[in-house]
Amino acid sequence: MKIVIAVTNVIDLTQPYKIPIENHTPHDYTPILNPWDEFSLEAALHIKEKYSAELIALSTGDEMAESALRKALAMGCDSAIRVETGINPQESGFIAAILAAAIQKIGAVEMAFCGRQSIDFENGSVAGMLAQFLGWPYLAQITTIESLYPSKIIARRTVANQLYTISAQFPLVLTASKEFGEPRFPSFMGTRKAAKASIEIWSAADLGIERNQINQVESRLERVSAEPFQREMITAENEAKTAEILNQKVNLVLP
Amino acid sequence: MNNLPILVVVLETDNPGDSLPNLISAANAFDHTGSHVIELLYIGSHDDLLPQTAADMGVSKFFHLETSLVKLIQKSFLSALASFLRNKPALAILFDHTPLALEVSTQIAAVLKTQPITSVDSISTDNGRTTAARRILAGNAKQIFDIKDQLVVMTINTTNFSAANPVAGDHSLESIAVTFSPVEEHLHVLSSSPVNQYVALEHSRVIVAGGRGLLNNYNPAPTGLGLSEVEQWKFEQGFELLKTLASQLNGSVAVTRSLVDSGFAPYDLQVGQTGKTVAPDIYIACGISGAIQHTMGMRRSKLIIAINNDPQAPIFEAAHYGVVGDMYKILPEWIALRK
Ligand SMILES: Cc1cc2nc3c(=O)[nH]c(=O)nc-3n(C[C@H](O)[C@H](O)[C@H](O)COP(=O)(O)OP(=O)(O)OC[C@H]3O[C@@H](n4cnc5c(N)ncnc54)[C@H](O)[C@@H]3O)c2cc1C
Ligand SMILES: Nc1ncnc2c1ncn2[C@@H]1O[C@H](COP(=O)(O)O)[C@@H](O)[C@H]1O
Numbered sequence: 056m057k058i059v060i061a062v063t064n065v066i067d068l069t070q071p072y073k074i075p076i077e078n079h080t081p082h083d084y085t086p087i088l089n090p091w092d093e094f095s096l097e098a099a100l101h102i103k104e105k106y107s108a109e110l111i112a113l114s115t116g117d118e119m120a121e122s123a124l125r126k127a128l129a130m131g132c133d134s135a136i137r138v139e140t141g142i143n144p145q146e147s148g149f150i151a152a153i154l155a156a157a158i159q160k161i162g163a164v165e166m167a168f169c170g171r172q173s174i175d176f177e178n179g180s181v182a183g184m185l186a187q188f189l190g191w192p193y194l195a196q197i198t199t200i201e202s203l204y205p206s207k208i209i210a211r212r213t214v215a216n217q218l219y220t221i222s223a224q225f226p227l228v229l230t231a232s233k234e235f236g237e238p239r240f241p242s243f244m245g246t247r248k249a250a251k252a253s254i255e256i257w258s259a260a261d262l263g264i265e266r267n268q269i270n271q272v273e274s275r276l277e278r279v280s281a282e283p284f285q286r287e288m289i290t291a292e293n294e295a296k297t298a299e300i301l302n303q304k305v306n307l308v309l310p
Numbered sequence: 311m312n313n314l315p316i317l318v319v320v321l322e323t324d325n326p327g328d329s330l331p332n333l334i335s336a337a338n339a340f341d342h343t344g345s346h347v348i349e350l351l352y353i354g355s356h357d358d359l360l361p362q363t364a365a366d367m368g369v370s371k372f373f374h375l376e377t378s379l380v381k382l383i384q385k386s387f388l389s390a391l392a393s394f395l396r397n398k399p400a401l402a403i404l405f406d407h408t409p410l411a412l413e414v415s416t417q418i419a420a421v422l423k424t425q426p427i428t429s430v431d432s433i434s435t436d437n438g439r440t441t442a443a444r445r446i447l448a449g450n451a452k453q454i455f456d457i458k459d460q461l462v463v464m465t466i467n468t469t470n471f472s473a474a475n476p477v478a479g480d481h482s483l484e485s486i487a488v489t490f491s492p493v494e495e496h497l498h499v500l501s502s503s504p505v506n507q508y509v510a511l512e513h514s515r516v517i518v519a520g521g522r523g524l525l526n527n528y529n530p531a532p533t534g535l536g537l538s539e540v541e542q543w544k545f546e547q548g549f550e551l552l553k554t555l556a557s558q559l560n561g562s563v564a565v566t567r568s569l570v571d572s573g574f575a576p577y578d579l580q581v582g583q584t585g586k587t588v589a590p591d592i593y594i595a596c597g598i599s600g601a602i603q604h605t606m607g608m609r610r611s612k613l614i615i616a617i618n619n620d621p622q623a624p625i626f627e628a629a630h631y632g633v634v635g636d637m638y639k640i641l642p643e644w645i646a647l648r649k
Binding site for chain 2: 198233272
């Protein structure tokens with residue numbers, strides 16, 4: 056069974072970074088593997104351990120993207136492919152088209168995992184577009200895998216407070232929720248092996264992907280300065296008084 | 311801008327009875343002159359009330375793609391929706407920003423070859439120019455889109471739009487059934503069951519949230535419990551306090567990731583970067599340190615109260631009102647006041 060996991064770097068928002076109003080360079084932020092990709096990696100590794108599978112990490116971007124791929128290798132992926140595009144693709148439609156072409160080139164892929172969304176730009180668009188470009192069904196936010204057969208997967212997901220058990224035919228696109236457990240920390244050996252592993256490099260042009268197949272809507276970024284914020288520490292002689300003050304504050308807002 | 315209709319698409323799982331007025335107000339924001347008509351496409355089983363609500367809000371056409379809940383989850387309607395939309399002139403297609411609608415919108419955007427704009431917080435029109443904005447980078451930046459004549463597909467953060475007012479006058483509405491023939495199904499729902507009794511966090515007006523501080527409970531645990539049972543007991547005592555206050559305030563409970571990762575609380579209740587993003591009227595954070603990954607998910611709440619026994623806790627930077635103190639002493643007093 057072949058499983059592709061699409062991975063990408065995102066801005067670590069807990070570290071200092073520059074808001075990319077103009078063109079940003081990776082030096083202005085600390086890149087980390089998208090936490091949602093860690094969840095899908097964990098789900099894929101879970102499948103590999105329980106049922107055996109070949110895991111291929113896939114990313115499109117410049118050399119910076121390789122740190123995401125190396126982390127995926129260190130966690131337990133078997134190989135990694137980077138698709139070079141010249142410029143760093145930002146548009147979900149372009150990224151999804153590249154991923155779709157790469158997945159078709161890999162061939163005989165049963166499952167393609169994406170992260171739910173990038174934690175920095177929060178688009179949440181690549182997975183659905185990828186599914187559509189491949190013509191595959193899309194099963195989002197699976198929480199557990201009940202069983203796996205040569206031609207289908209039975210997994211669970213929730214929608215609007217209902218838990219559904221769903222059987223899905225291969226091939227398909229998936230995203231994983233967090234319930235597969237804390238994403239594993241790469242072992243020392245895993246990290247060493249990953250550092251030495253060779254990453255296959257393809258080019259978007261070779262895959263026949265050009266830009267502008269998807270209409271872009273022009274956009275710009277604006278910094279949002281923290282709104283002036285009234286902060287007040289409440290001190291009172293005892294807990295009962297404190298509770299009373301809090302209760303009053305809340306009553307002012309309650310419908 | 312052209313004068314094509316704005317099409318609002320709602321799924322039965324979006325809880326459209328509640329969210330439709332907000333979606334209509336997002337559609338109204340495309341222009342103030344009323345030159346765009348607003349149309350509605352509803353995907354789901356029969357709904358008696360929705361057409362009337364739509365008519366009251368000034369919607370001119372009501373399209374209904376009738377499907378069972380199970381088929382909705384299986385997205386069996388997708389190709390029918392795609393061919394409907396391919397032939398439907400529109401300036402914009404608006405979905406609710408709920409998980410299933412987000413999936414459908416991105417799939418539809420791929421079909422229509424346009425970049426989806428997800429999680430839109432505001433739409434405004436100035437001098438005939440319409441822009442749509444969304445927050446990114448943990449709320450530190452805004453991405454602003456120029457809406458021109460090309461079709462756009464969006465998902466709308468309905469909590470950021472106030473409900474549209476009913477329009478006066480003629481309330482006639484043209485109802486049109488969208489039929490579709492069965493397709494080969496790739497997803498099959500085998501079974502379903504309700505998840506839990508908690509209110510969906512995204513819809514709560516009041517949230518009482520707890521963190522690892524719940525485990526620092528000075529009350530003596532019953533004797534004879536093992537170490538992990540004592541922790542579980544402590545958690546449950548604290549969780550009970552959160553639930554009691556939440557129900558007194560007609561709200562629900564939430565937790566931090568550390569309580570989810572250590573197995574005390576279900577992931578459904580996690581707020582933050584890798585959990586839910588919420589923006590209730592009142593958010594009460596108890597025993598929560600205020601890590602950025604948590605505050606990212608709740609910082610847009612209208613009133614934030616933090617109770618933490620460490621005066622240095624970063625949560626106080628994010629709170630309108632802060633109390634340095636023990637949640638196990640303050641919450642019982644508060645609950646007693648509201649009895
Ligand atoms: C990639 C990534 C994603 C993450 N996503 C999320 C996310 O989505 N949501 C999330 O919440 N976290 C997330 N985290 C984790 C986050 O970084 C913090 O570790 C977590 O939020 C801390 O939880 P906490 O505040 O409950 O615990 P702690 O940081 O341990 O804080 C407990 C607080 O309780 C106070 N306290 C103790 N006893 C009492 C008492 N009796 N009364 C009052 N106060 C008391 C303490 O002073 C302390 O401030 C993520 C981390 C990473 C790396
Ligand atoms: N450059 C990329 N290379 C590979 N996968 C990507 C890339 N960008 C986004 N993805 C995938 O798409 C997911 C969601 O991204 P987004 O739609 O941008 O929020 C990510 O978690 C990845 O799985």
